[in-house]
Amino acid sequence: MTEHRRITPPSGEPEGRKRRSLIERAGDVFGTDRLGPFAVPRDLPEPRRPVADPAPPEQPARAPAGDLGPAAPPPRVEPAVALAGPRQSVDRERLRDEGLIVPEEPVTGQLEEFRIVKRELLAEARGADDPLARRILVCSPHPGEGKTYCAANLAIAMAATRDIEVVLVDADTVKPSVTQRFGIEGGPGLLDVLADPAIRPESCVIRTDIEGLFVLPSGSATSRDSEYLASARTGEVLDRLTRGAPNRILIFDTPPALAASPAAELARHVGQALLVVRADETSRAALEDARQLLSACPDIKLLLNAARYSPSGRRFGDYGKARD
Ligand SMILES: Nc1ncnc2c1ncn2[C@@H]1O[C@H](COP(=O)(O)OP(=O)(O)OP(=O)(O)O)[C@@H](O)[C@H]1O
Numbered sequence: 001m002t003e004h005r006r007i008t009p010p011s012g013e014p015e016g017r018k019r020r021s022l023i024e025r026a027g028d029v030f031g032t033d034r035l036g037p038f039a040v041p042r043d044l045p046e047p048r049r050p051v052a053d054p055a056p057p058e059q060p061a062r063a064p065a066g067d068l069g070p071a072a073p074p075p076r077v078e079p080a081v082a083l084a085g086p087r088q089s090v091d092r093e094r095l096r097d098e099g100l101i102v103p104e105e106p107v108t109g110q111l112e113e114f115r116i117v118k119r120e121l122l123a124e125a126r127g128a129d130d131p132l133a134r135r136i137l138v139c140s141p142h143p144g145e146g147k148t149y150c151a152a153n154l155a156i157a158m159a160a161t162r163d164i165e166v167v168l169v170d171a172d173t174v175k176p177s178v179t180q181r182f183g184i185e186g187g188p189g190l191l192d193v194l195a196d197p198a199i200r201p202e203s204c205v206i207r208t209d210i211e212g213l214f215v216l217p218s219g220s221a222t223s224r225d226s227e228y229l230a231s232a233r234t235g236e237v238l239d240r241l242t243r244g245a246p247n248r249i250l251i252f253d254t255p256p257a258l259a260a261s262p263a264a265e266l267a268r269h270v271g272q273a274l275l276v277v278r279a280d281e282t283s284r285a286a287l288e289d290a291r292q293l294l295s296a297c298p299d300i301k302l303l304l305n306a307a308r309y310s311p312s313g314r315r316f317g318d319y320g321k322a323r324d
Pocket residue numbers: 098099140142143144145146147148149150172175254255256305306307308309310311312313314315316319
């Protein structure tokens with residue numbers, strides 16, 4: 001690991017300047033353009049190429065002249081699997097206590113911040129042919145930097161977009177906290193689905209009463225979780241949840257990248273990653289280490305979580321005025 005240094009946040013923005021997104025401001029603080037080295041890691045593995053030339057495609061049998069024959073069947077598009085887990089109500093009081101966005105309440109500075117970020121992420125997700133762009137990993141180097149806070153707020157903000165379904169996946173297998181923050185019951189989840197191929201992933205996805213918002217709990221931990229996450233089953237499960245569903249976004253809340261393996265494992269299965277950084281606490285060296293660990297993801301953006309908050313998470317007033 002490299003030596004850790006604190007980063008000094010730059011002074012406030014000039015008067016009258018348009019509010020910059022938390023992604024843009026993270027770039028200001030850490031001196032990285034979001035399209036710079038974080039977006040395109042130099043150490044990406046070379047894409048795998050076939051060893052031998054593939055066999056030429058089979059020629060379809062010719063119909064006799066004048067006979068158009070039966071019409072070719074349309075290409076088979078697999079329909080999206082319906083998310084079919086239990087229905088549960090999110091505790092609005094709990095959301096408020098946790099400093100999370102309460103959907104029915106007036107627009108706050110906090111909601112506005114996450115709206116700007118969600119637009120940026122959705123633009124990438126919708127513009128890409130690759131379904132992986134619709135899977136977004138939320139990570140940070142260390143504990144307590146605001147991963148769950150940002151992942152949950154982002155999920156709530158995104159779910160408010162018409163026609164978008166968001167599945168917030170609690171991939172923090174070490175210290176899961178998504179269901180508790182939403183005040184909903186946990187249950188079988190990601191780890192159970194990975195361990196047992198007989199469980200259909202969609203049956204574990206909780207349908208919340210916030211329109212468009214779904215939660216896949218972390219599930220029951222075992223000593224083989226890292227092994228399961230590293231297995232081919234992870235890709236199959238995530239494909240099943242995203243296949244044929246261009247309007248479905250998966251957001252993964254993960255444990256700290258420098259402390260546990262899930263984020264690095266999942267980086268292989270997502271098209272976008274958000275590295276949450278605290279301007280006053282995250283060092284550039286820790287960030288670089290985390291970036292290396294996530295380098296299987298082709299698009300890593302920094303997200304500035306610069307609010308001053310108490311460890312109990314009870315002080316949220318400063319969020320909209322996050323230091324620039
Ligand atoms: N911008 C913010 N404004 C107010 N409170 C915040 C903010 N970011 C995080 N918090 C609060 O700080 C505490 C730590 O945040 P959170 O749990 O999201 O961090 P984490 O990175 O997920 O931690 P862990 O690595 O332990 O999972 C929580 O109580 C959370 O509500």
